[in-house]
């Protein structure tokens with residue numbers, strides 16, 4: 618099967634490419650910057666130029682493709698408005714997939730998006746879900762919450778570097794998941810006919826709140842944290858200010874998203890049916906405790922090897 622992956626340089630996309638190559642797929646990656654994507658080529662993927670902001674570049678990337686996994690999304694640093702990438706770019710991609718008679722189309726949405734249509738990023742995801750369900754394509758949509766990998770920059774690194782850990786509230790619980798597990802489900806879905814035209818949420822085994830994660834990081838790293846709380850009103854104020862300038866729209870949209878995760882909702886749902894459908898045992902899914910334990914063990918070992926004394930530049934260490 619010839620597979621096209623979008624977002625292969627991203628946090629989730631790279632795990633999808635890795636998994637697909639390991640399982641013997643012929644993998645093409647739509648990338649907008651070849652230099653940044655060189656590691657994907659070294660792994661064995663073929664790189665093909667495409668940019669969701671440039672609709673004319675999309676159709677050619679689908680030539681000879683059987684299935685497509687879209688793990689792309691606008692970077693907060695991108696100067697363009699997320700609409701151009703996460704809405705219009707994706708509309709073009711869906712139309713091109715129809716014309717190219719793509720047999721399977723995998724898309725990642727956000728869990729509970731229907732509850733927050735007033736949040737721009739959620740609305741974009743809902744519109745693409747709608748477009749896929751009307752497209753006639755054999756799609757699979759995986760709504761997600763957050764990734765373990767994001768918790769490293771949000772909590773683990775600041776704690777190691779003795780920097781403040783910014784949290785918005787301690788009541789929201791999120792069942793974070795490892796991107797390697799998401800990749801496992803996404804690739805497996807391609808060979809399970811009953812995942813066609815389905816929306817299948819993917820979550821980790823336990824919903825964690827901020828204070829529990831901080832406590833876990835403190836225990837595993839042996840360091841005390843320095844927690845700073847951001848009041849919701851301040852988050853809203855910054856969001857309103859960043860909305861004023863076109864070049865900060867992306868930041869404003871991300872802040873709106875952060876605000877949702879600070880409202881005290883529960884981002885969790887039962888995965889039992891999904892484990893059954895994929896014939897995956899819940900014990901096979903990575904636990905946050907184990908993931909962070911491995912992370913801290915690796916980083917502490919590396920720091921020892923480097924005879925690390927200043928507790929600085931941890932971010933620059935390459936794993």
Ligand SMILES: NC(=O)c1ccc[n+]([C@@H]2O[C@H](COP(=O)([O-])OP(=O)(O)OC[C@H]3O[C@@H](n4cnc5c(N)ncnc54)[C@H](OP(=O)(O)O)[C@@H]3O)[C@@H](O)[C@H]2O)c1
Nearest residue numbers: 624625626627628629668669670689690725761762763764
């Ligand atoms: N991260 C989360 O916690 C989370 C939660 C829920 C859902 N999701 C969804 O999961 C998926 C993967 O998220 P992620 O966090 O792994 O994303 P990410 O790390 O931010 O990566 C985004 C990817 O999209 C690519 N991209 C951006 N603009 C593009 C354009 N104009 N044309 C082509 N490619 C472009 C980027 O390429 P460059 O390297 O060239 O920038 C990168 O490969 C997304 O659909 C996201 O909405 C993520």
